Amino acid sequence: MNKHSLQTLHCRDGRSELLQSVSTRRMPIVDTKIRFAEPDKDGVTTHTFDGYAVKWDSINLHGEKFARGAFADMIALFESQAKKVHMYYNHGWRNMFDTTSAMRIGKWTGFEEDDVGLLVKGELTQGLRLATDVEAMLRHETVDGLSICFYNPTEMDYEEQDNHILIKRADLFEISVVDEPSDRSARINRQAETINNLADERDACDMLTKLGLDQADARHFITKLDSIMGTSADDTSKDDDPFAFLDK
Template structure:
């Protein structure tokens, strides 16, 4: 099951000319909203595997289509140039691309303005142990899949939150139900139900990813 963790970064770290920025994809020792704590060394094996491939995980916006199946885009918005573990967590350096386009300039502007001020990792837990106290699990080995730029509340200094796949599935089904209700309220009736049924099937397929 893929999971996500969000960590806020400072907009001042972004170079407006080159699009280069840095931050932390994850911070060790923080208890997230699902009572998980990432342990020091959790990314070691995954980073080694990526180095063996000669590349790093993709840089996406809001986790691409998995984060928003209706408007999400799986096309990378930049490249990660460095990733490593240090005493604090998973340190990353990256560069936004296509800054000569309206889309690239828009993302840069949103990051500089603090509207997009978070980094979020998509990962799969490979090894964990039972937690103690308020912690449910200690995450000891993580398979890193991608690192996204995301929006994050400005009053959170280093908040860590995990979004489970099960929650995404519930949101997708809810979105379909609301859309169906709205269409019926507007007396919009398709020639047949294949349109709505097809959309429902697509939503359920995305939810099972």
């Protein structure tokens, strides 16, 4: 990274103001689906996840609010492969004295502006120790934040409102997985995360017991579900309700 990049990036992390020209904008991973892909040929599983890096109705602790469409140009460049948005843990690229923490832990694979905010999709790098550590924290729910790092907007790209600055165009340099999001009231949708993380029957049983079923009913539910999934959609010969046991 060159000197010019450091001078034009906004990246405040709330814990240090050593680089006054840089500001971090943190948001939690909200309504996130964290899931694990099937093992590849080498038996290694890719950890993928998605979440909102920005929400349109949120004013961050720096008094900024992002307008829908603020990332449209950036997304277009990304989709045309003319731009990359990097992934770090806690903005590690700023730690010039620790080469491990300064490593990129993965890559962002998709961006979408929807009705809620900027939805981002990414995957962690297989075999990288730091990425493995982050994966462990995501699994154990000890990390649940996202933080954006963007270049300084021009005067045409923002306007001052009564109680905040509205940013109408932003160019991202990186988005980090972080452990201290500014918005303490929003968290991961744990139910969606659990469902998308089911790896085998044991995980499914664990989830169902947390929802109130005992182990026997949980196993019975999974068996019946397997039977239903294996039955043709137009097969109406069976009148029995496979979920009748839930009404007991």
